[in-house]
Amino acid sequence: MNRFEPNLRIPGPTSLPDAVREAGARQMVNHRGPEFAVLQNRIIDRLKTFFKTQNDVLIVTAAGTGGLESAIVSFLSPGDKVLAVTIGAFGDRFAKIATVYGADVTKQSYEWGKAAEPAKVAEALAAGGPWKAVLLTQNETSTAVTNPIAELAAAVKAAAPDALILVDAISGLGAVPFETDAWGLDVVVSGSQKAWMVAPGLSFVAVSPRAWEAAAVAKMPKFYFDLAAHKTSAESGQTPWTPAVAVMFQLDVALEMMEQETLPEIWKRHTAVGAAVRAGLQTLGFKLLADPAFASDTVTGAWLPEDLDWKAFNGKLRKLGLVVAGGQGALKGKIFRIGHLGHVTVPAILNAMAVLEQTLIELDRPVKPGAAVEAAQVAALRALGLAK
Numbered sequence: 001m002n003r004f005e006p007n008l009r010i011p012g013p014t015s016l017p018d019a020v021r022e023a024g025a026r027q028m029v030n031h032r033g034p035e036f037a038v039l040q041n042r043i044i045d046r047l048k049t050f051f052k053t054q055n056d057v058l059i060v061t062a063a064g065t066g067g068l069e070s071a072i073v074s075f076l077s078p079g080d081k082v083l084a085v086t087i088g089a090f091g092d093r094f095a096k097i098a099t100v101y102g103a104d105v106t107k108q109s110y111e112w113g114k115a116a117e118p119a120k121v122a123e124a125l126a127a128g129g130p131w132k133a134v135l136l137t138q139n140e141t142s143t144a145v146t147n148p149i150a151e152l153a154a155a156v157k158a159a160a161p162d163a164l165i166l167v168d169a170i171s172g173l174g175a176v177p178f179e180t181d182a183w184g185l186d187v188v189v190s191g192s193q194k195a196w197m198v199a200p201g202l203s204f205v206a207v208s209p210r211a212w213e214a215a216a217v218a219k220m221p222k223f224y225f226d227l228a229a230h231k232t233s234a235e236s237g238q239t240p241w242t243p244a245v246a247v248m249f250q251l252d253v254a255l256e257m258m259e260q261e262t263l264p265e266i267w268k269r270h271t272a273v274g275a276a277v278r279a280g281l282q283t284l285g286f287k288l289l290a291d292p293a294f295a296s297d298t299v300t301g302a303w304l305p306e307d308l309d310w311k312a313f314n315g316k317l318r319k320l321g322l323v324v325a326g327g328q329g330a331l332k333g334k335i336f337r338i339g340h341l342g343h344v345t346v347p348a349i350l351n352a353m354a355v356l357e358q359t360l361i362e363l364d365r366p367v368k369p370g371a372a373v374e375a376a377q378v379a380a381l382r383a384l385g386l387a388k
Contacts, residue, residue, distance in 0.1 A: 006318075009352050010325040011141040011171055011299040013193035013200050014342035016250070020197055023253040024246045031245055037237025039248060044234070046255040050263065051173065051188060051206045053180035058230040060203040061244045064170040064191030067203025069097050070225035071166050071187045075211050077219035078102030080132035083124055083163075085116045085152070089142035089328045094135045094168050101220045103132075112143045112331065113301075115294035118155035125159035132214075133164040139172030142328040144290040144301035144337060146172060153183045164211055170194055170203075174258070175270045175298045175341045186211040195266075195298065197257070197342045198250040207231070270297040272383040273340040273349050280353040280376035281338075284360060284367060289335055298341035301327070304334060308363070316362060322355040346380045 008015045029035040040059065047057045060070055072094075076082065082103045084095030087110045099105045108124050110116055116136070125131060134156045139146045153165050164186040169178060173188070174195030180188050185208070192202035205227060207215075215228050229240040258266060274297030278288060281302045289301035304310055310326060310333045317324060327335040340349060353372040360367045381387035 006321045006323045007348060007351055007355070008323050009338045009340065009348075010323060011194070011337060011339035011341065012191070014195075014197060014339065014344070016199065017197055017254070017257065017343050019257070020250045020254050020343075023249040024199060026246070026249045028245055031243055032238060034237075036243075036245070036248075039252060040234070040237055040239070040243075043248065043252055043255060046259065047204055050255075050258065051180045051190075051204075052178065052182065053188075053206050055180065055209070056207045056212075056231060056234075058205045058207065058227055058234055059239065059243070059248075060205060060225065060227075060230060061201060061239065061241060062203050062225070063200055064168075064189065064193075064203055065093065065097075066225060067170070067189040067191060067205055068094050068168055070203070070205060070222075070227050070230075071189050072098050072101055072103070073218070073220040073222040073225050074227035075164060075166070075187060075214045075218050076101070076103055076132060077217070079104055081129065082106070082133045082135060083108060083121070083128070083131055084135040085121055085137070086110070086135075087114060087116055087137060087143060087145055087147060088112055088140035090140055090168060090170075091135070091137040094137065098135065113145065113289045114291050115145050115147050116152055118148065118151045121152055122155040122159040125156065125163070129160060131160045131163040133166055134160070136165065136167045138167055138169040138178065139176070139296055139298055141171045141296075141299050141337070141339075142331070144288075144296045144299045145294050146176060146296045146298075147294070149185075150179065150183045153185060157184060164214055171341065172296070172298055175266065176296075177267055180206050192247060192251060195341045196251060197254040199247050201244040201247040202251065268384065269345070270341065272346055272380040273344050274298070274300065275383040276346055276349045276376035276380040277338050277340050277352075279379035280349070280356070280372040283372040283375040284353075284356060285365070289331075299337055299339045301331075301335045301337045304336060308365070310336065313359065313363065316359045317355060320355045320359060322352055346377070349380070350376055
């Protein structure tokens, strides 16, 4: 067993700052009492800042998929026409949830590694309808692509102005630029275990007034994931069901840390680590999965050469303390992914590059020691404006 704490480089759950871990060990409070109400209200106010919204933000005790399910069942009815724009496994999941609950779903799928195209979305909307909702993914971790949500939302508004815009922002919001209100998004879902630097267990859902109007007539079956019930409870500082109190303690501390860093600096840090990972991997000879124009700054995917066995490669990485993610779906065994969101720094990425170099050398790959580390550091410095 490795006696050192691993360098956890998966797209979630992400590693936790010490202060956040310690906060999760606090004694419980009465979740129906005044202490919890103060805690929840403070968290919601902070979340609104990071969502860049004046809309309601609700906290659901569930993984990110539960947040997506709440977005579907709270605002739609069986038979509603829905366009699901999917660029990977999680876009497919969002579409599947809507299908399971009886929505009339049309999928517009893109090649994995590519971003959605606003013109094609507008074309699909113009060809059908009337549309009740459009499902979008901000950041697709299975393919390491960040969609142009602002442009996609503008295309939806032009082609189908009555359609609700529901966005899976689970793995990007809080790490890369996002504007809920300015982009006119109706429902936005994020999850605690990603950029927010806390343990899994909470979803956050921003809801526009237009979406609440839809909720009043929505007919999909719901109970635990009824966001109207969450809104009613939130107005009195509570949740409809027992919340993940320890994760709330962690979130309170994490949001304070994020406030101190500021959003522009958080975005700059993620730009730097994203550039570092991509440069380092390419120097090692890996071909990147994502279209460079839409490469994610929270996760990077790279193709495995045909003569490099994933299990052997991954096993050696783990022995040296580096934990990365494999491929999903049709990409299983064909790619690996490095997560770089939340509590992540350039030095942590340089460490990951050093481990990758050593592992490949041990596997007799043609790698020059130090080259990937140098390339990653130079790319990060350039992204930070500290080198030419």
